């Protein structure tokens with residue numbers, strides 16, 4: 430008889446997350462996803478897992494991902510992990526690949542995703558999408574911080590006392606009165622790491638020596654909230670802040686005591702506008718499972734933005750821009766950031782969703798390289814709206 434040492438799993442690192450693990454056999458583990466519910470125990474979403482496996486054998490391993498079902502916008506039964514989910518793996522916690530179709534089985538009845546693979550090494554990491562943590566952000570801010578075009582001033586503090594980064598990139602020699610202003614926000618939802626890679630690519634491009642970057646700095650004052658929920662990211666959460674509030678709802682209430690992140694970011698933007706400065710365009714970036722879209726105030730701007738995005742390598746344009754209030758009046762406590770900015774100050778404010786499943790233009794899920802490359806294209810698409 431072959432005696433197998435046990436595979437061990439750990440999540441004891443930044444952004445690590447997994448629920449209960451049950452060993453069906455030494456090479457067959459059943460892994461429940463932790464998920465996260467809101468302040469009322471509703472809207473559980475299970476779309477983040479990030480764990481390390483050690484002691485892997487050189488034979489096929491079977492991992493079942495379970496406890497996937499939750500609810501979305503108070504509709505029970507939804508699950509973000511589906512038959513189209515392709516988790517990512519890494520042997521160095523830096524470079525990530527999607528599991529190929531042949532490694533995936535989906536059980537619709539049990540609502541269970543099974544990975545079958547033969548590990549190449551004894552240690553590997555698995556996640557829903559390639560992680561982007563506060564360590565990645567610190568590296569980015571350190572690198573671009575050497576540029577004379579960058580100013581960093583936090584917008585405030587999170588519930589757990591972390592700084593909420595706010596970064597300005599512009600050509601300081603060009604007068605502000607001649608410039609337009611664009612604000613960009615990412616990671617209201619902690620699991621949506623793909624949007625951080627987009628913003629990382631965008632900010633690195635914007636400080637670069639390229640003539641196009643120089644033009645974008647000269648003509649536009651760019652403001653970035655690159656990580657809107659640092660607590661959620663560090664703690665491996667999914668979409669709610671430390672008190673359980675969805676960071677892209679509640680923008681109408683924005684209560685400082687339990688929604689510190691929302692209140693601080695909203696204050697920064699309203700103070701900017703009320704101080705006589707302008708926000709010509711606002712964009713919040715999100716990931717969803719399948720498909721892409723933008724949602725914003727209807728008009729020429731939305732159409733121009735959508736058409737510019739359609740020309741990029743990876744934005745899957747179909748159906749045109751969506752109307753910000755298409756679903757009618759918003760209930761109290763349910764307003765998104767772009768709805769609130771439009772509602773309260775008539776800002777041309779957009780939300781973008783980028784799918785993490787198979788991309789129809791690329792014929793595969795977006796990689797980190799695709800996301801980084803989309804960053805500069807996105808800045809140019811935004812500039813074309815003004």
Ligand SMILES: [Zn+2]
Nearest residue numbers: 618621715716
């Ligand atoms: Zn989101």
